[in-house]
Amino acid sequence: MEERTQPGDAICETDTSLHNACVVEIITLGGLDIRFRGKSLIESRSGLRRVLELLKYLIAFRNRRLLPEVIIDEMWPSCDFVDPKSVLRTQVFRLRCLIKDIVAETGCQDTPWMELNSTNGFYILEVGSRCRVDADIFEETIAYAEATEQEDVSAAISLYKKALALYQGAYMAGHVRGDWLTPIQNHYHRVYMRALFRLLELLRNANAYHEIIETCGKAFWIEPHDEALHLCFLQALTDMGDTKSALSHYSYLTSFLERELGVKPSAALRAFYRKLQQRIDESHETDLVLIKKSLIDDERAGAYRCDVDHFRSLCQVEIRRSLRTGKPVFLGMITVSGLDGSRNGKQAQTVADRITHMLSSSLRKGDVFAWWNQNQVLLLITLQDRKNVNKVGQRLHARLQEIADKENVRARLEFQPLTPEISLLVY
Template sequence: MKLTIKTLGVFDMKVNGSSLIKKGSRTYKINKLLQYFIAFRDRKILPETIIENLFPEDEYTDPKNTLSTQIYRLRSLLKSIVPEEEDRDNYLNINSVNGNYILEVGDRVEIDVDEFESLIKKGDQKLAENREEALEIYNKALKIYEGMFLSENAYEVWLTPVRNYYNRLYIKVIFQTIDILKDKENYDKIIRTCEKALNYEPYDEDIHICLMEGMLKQGQFTNVLNHYEYIVNLLKKEMGISSSPKLDKFYKKIKSTISEKKKMTIIDFWNKIELEEPKGAMHCDFSDFKIIVDNQRRKGERSSEDDYICIITLEEGVEDSSLNSTWRQEITNILSSSLRKGDVFTFWNDRQILILLHEVKQQALMIIEKKFRDKIRLKPKISRLKINIDFKPLIEIEEEKKEATK
C-alpha cells in the first residue's frame, strides 16, 4: 500500500486513489494539526510551539492537555489507515522524544513536495550538459505544482517560510523552462507555460512579460495589447499602481514591433526614417549622384528648371599623395559650406568633383566660380594648386547626347 500526500494546492491524503480526508467542524483541528506536522516532518517540535502557532486565540485551561488529546486523536486516525498486516513504521507516526513531538515519515509514503524538490535538483544537474533532458525533468516538476503550499491555509503565519521556499523553487523552474524553450524557439509552449503559471502567480510581472514576448514572436498583436491592458489594470486595481518601469519598457517594445510588422502609412514612413537637418550641399557617393541627376533630368523635360552640371578638376602635375589627400578634405569642406542646400556633389576620382547645381541662372555661374576660387586661396595648404572649373546646363548635355546617338 502506498500513502500519497498532496500539499501543493488543496491538501489531500490518499490510499489507492481514495481520499482519507474528511472535512467538517469536528475534524478541522485534526486536519490542521496533521498539515502542521507534515510541513515540519522529521523535526522535533515543542508542544508550546505547536499551541502558539495553531491555536493562539483559543483559551484553554490546560493547553498542553488539550494538545495531547488532539494528538491522540490524530495518532488514532493515522493508525486506522494502515492495515493490520502492514508495518506501521513504513507510514506516518507521531512520536515523543525528550518532551518534543516528531512526525516520522516511512518508506511507503510519497509527499508531492519531496518529489517536486527532487526533480528540480535533477533538472539543475542536467542543465549544463543536456538542456533537452533538463526540460523534460522540469516539466515533470511543473505538473506536480497545483498551487501554493497548503493553499487552504492562506493566512497562517507559521506557513510563510515553508510556502515561500516552495514558491521560489516554482518561480525558478518556470524561468529555467522558459529559457530553454526560447533557445528552441518554441513560443507556443512558452505561452502555455506562462498562462498556467499566472493561475498561481497572477502578479508576477516577469511571467506576464514572458507571455507577451511569446505572443509578439507569434504575431499575436491583438492578444499582446489586450494582455498588456489587462495587467496594467490589474496592478492598478490590486496594488494601486498605474504601471511599472519594466512594463513601460516592454510597451515600447510592443509598439515598435507592431509598427515594423503592420502596413506602413506615409506618416509612419516619415516618422520612421532618420532625416538629418540639412546643412549646406549634400555630399554623396557617385552611385547616388547618378540617381539624383537622372531624377533632375526627368523633371527638366517637363519644367523650366535651370540645372547645371559643374566639374572641378585638379590639374596634372601634383604627385604628392599627402597633398592629394589634403586637397580632397579641404575641397569637401569648402563645397559643403558654400553651396546651397539643394546642390549635390560627389568625387568622380581623386582629381575631379562633379556638382549638380539646382536652379541656377547663367549669370550667377561667374559669381559661383569666383566664390570657389576665393575660398581656395584662403586655404594655405591648397592655395597654390591649379584647378579648372567648367559648367554646362543639364538640358544641353541631354540634347548633345541625343544628337550623338542619331
Template sequence: MLKGGQGQDLLELRTLGQFTARYKAAVISDKAGRSNMLWELFKYLLTNRGCHLSAESVLEILWPDKQYQDSRSVLKAQVHRLKKMLSESALGDDHLTITSAQGCYRLDLGRLCWMDTDLLEDLFNKANKLSASHPAEAMEAYRRLISLYRGDYLPEINSPWVFYARHNYLRIFLQSVYNLNSLYGHARMYLDAVRTCEEALQVVPFEEELHICYLQGLIDAGKKGEARAHYENITSRNYLETGAEPTVKMKNIYQQISHKNEKAELDLSNIQEMAVEGKKVEGAFNCRPDFFRFLYRLEKRRLDRKNSPILLGSLTLTGHHYSPPPSDILGAATASLKNIISASIRKGDVYTQWNEAQFLLLLPDLTPETGEKVLQRLNHKFEQEIASKELVLRCKLESLLG
C-alpha cells in the same frame, strides 16, 4: 522517490492547491468529521517533518487563544487521538511515524508515503543540475514540476506558520517557469514558452513577472497583436482596481510591443487630430490607448493645484455572470457602442477602446453625480440599440483627485 499512484499500499499526500490524504483509493482526509483540530495538528507536524517540536510551541502556534494548565498532557492526548485516527485507516510505520522524546514530537514519512512537495523539490534540483548539460531532460523535469503545482501550499490554512513554506513552494514554481522559458528561448521554442505561461497564469494570475514572461513569449513568437491586447487588458484592470500605473518593467516590455517608430507615428497621428486647424471633429475625441494614458497624466497634473476631481469611466461588454462576451456578436456590438459614446459625450471628453470589449472615458470638470448620469445615459442608449440578451454593458466610474 515513490511516484503518486504507484503501489496499492502507498499513502499519497497532496498539499498544493488542496490538501488530500489518499490511501487505497480512499480519501481519508474527507473523513474528518469532528477531527479538524487533529488534521490541523497533522498538517503542522507534516510541514515541520523531521523536526523536534516542543509541546508548548505547538500549542502556542496552533491555538494561541487557548490557555492550558499542562501543555504537555494536552498535546500528548491530541497526538494519541491523531495516531488512533490514522491507525483506523490502516496506516502503519511504513507510511509515517510520530515519535516523542522529552516532551517534543516529530513526524517522519516512511518508505510507502509519497508527498507532492518532496517530488517538487527533487524535480527542481534535478532540472537545475541538467539545464546546462542536458537541456531536453531539464525541460522535461521542469514540465513535470509545473504540472505538479496546483496552487498554494495548504490553501485552507490562514495561520502565519504556513506562510514560509507556502512562499517557498510558490518561488520554486515560478522560478521553474522562468527557467523553462529561458531554455525554450534558447531553443527557439517560442510557442511552447507561451503555452507554459498560459498554464502558469491559470494557477497564479496576479504575478507581474509571469505576465511579463508571457508577453515576451508572445513577442518572440511574432504575436505582437496578442501581446498588445494582453498588455492593455492587465494594465487597465490594475489601473481601474488599484489606481496603479504600469511599472517600469511593464513599460519596458511595451516598448518591444510598440516599436519606437510606430509609437512616434501613433503620437503624431493623435496630435494632428487635436492640433490641425480647420479640421472639423464631430463628437468626443477618440484616441489610442497609449495616448489616452498620456492625456490622463497631463490632465491630472493640471488639476493637482486645484484639487479638482478627475472622472475615469469604464464601459465593459460581458456575458451574463461576467462570462466572456460571445465572439460572434462582440465586433458589431463594440462598433455600435463606439458610435454611441462618440455621439453622446461632450466634444471635450476623451475616450479610447482599451481592448476588444472595453472602452475608457476621461471626463474632466464633472461631479461624480453628473458622471454617473452620463454612464446611465450611455447604458440606456446601448440597451435600446443593441437588443441582445447575451450581452451586458457594465459601467464603472472612479473619481480621482488631482
C-alpha cells in the same frame, strides 16, 4: 517503523507506482490531502478541524522531534488555555486515532506508513518510504533538472515541467492559526518561481515560443499578478509575430492590474508597449485592412475606458481638434473619499466598480475616462456647445450621488475646460 525515503528515490519512481499496493501520496502543494490509489483518505473528515491543523503542522515538520511547548506556541499563539499541554495531548490522541483509521483503510497495517510517536518528552510524526510527499518530489526533481541542464537541455526542460505541474498553489493552503506556515510557504513559492523562470529561459533559448505561451498560461493560475511572467508571455507572442494578440493581452493586463491592485503599468510594461507599437509601424507586411482591423473599436455602447498614458495622448488630440473645430473639450474628475475623510476604505474596489459601470453606461461612446488612482477617475468630454456641460454634470452628479449614498462615501465631481474660456465647475 520502516526506513524513510532517501533523497532522489521519489524521482526514480514512475507515475504508475503511486497506484501500486501500499503507496500513499501526501499532497501539500495547494492544500493538504492524503490519497491512496487516487482516493482521498481525509476529505470526509473535514469536521476534525483542530486535528487536521495538528496534522498539517506535524507533516510540515515530519520525522523531526518536536517539544510540546514549541507545538503549542506555534500552533495556538493567542489561545488562552488553562492547561495547554492537556489540550495538546487530547488532540494528539485524536490524531493517532485518525492515523490508525486511514492506515487501516489502505490495508497496510502490517507495515504502517505513518505513526505519531512520543519519546523522551518529544513528539515525532514518522513518515515512511511508502509515502510520496509531493513537496519532496517537487524539490528533488528541480535539483535533478538543474544538474541535467549542461548535459541534456531537453531532459532538463522535461523535468522542470514535471516539477512545476506538482505546484498547485501555496504550501498547505488554507486557514491555520499562527505564523509558523508563512516561512515554509514563502520557501516553496521562491523555489517555484525560480524554476519557472529558468524553464522559460531554456524554452526561449530553444525558440520554443508555443511552449512558453503554454507554460505562462498555466502559471497565470498560480501567479496572475506577476508582471515579469506577463512580459515573458507578451515577448513570446511578439517573437511569433502575433502582435494582435500581444496588443490584446497588454490591454487586458493593464486593466487587470489597475482593477485588482490599483497600480499603473510599470516602466518595463510601458517600454514593451512602445517597442510593440514601433514594431507594428516598421512592418512592411501590414496592409491597411489589417491595421483597420486591429484599430477598430468594438461595438459596445458607452464611453471608452483606457489607461492614464493613453488618456494623456487622447487629451492632446482633442485639444488640437478643438482648436480647429471650435468644439469645447472638458476635463472632468471624480474624487471619492470616506465620510471620515479617509481616501482608502474597505469598499474602495466596490465603489470603483460601480462608478466604472455608471460611466460606461452614462457617457457617450465618444467620451473617455481613466482611473488616475484608486480614488480618482478622469473624464474627457467633447461637446457641441459649452452650455451642455451643465446638463452632463448634473446628470453624472445625480447618478454619482446614488452610488455615494448607497456605499456611504463622499463623491465630488468637477470639470475644467481644456480650452481657457470657462472657469472651473464643481458639483
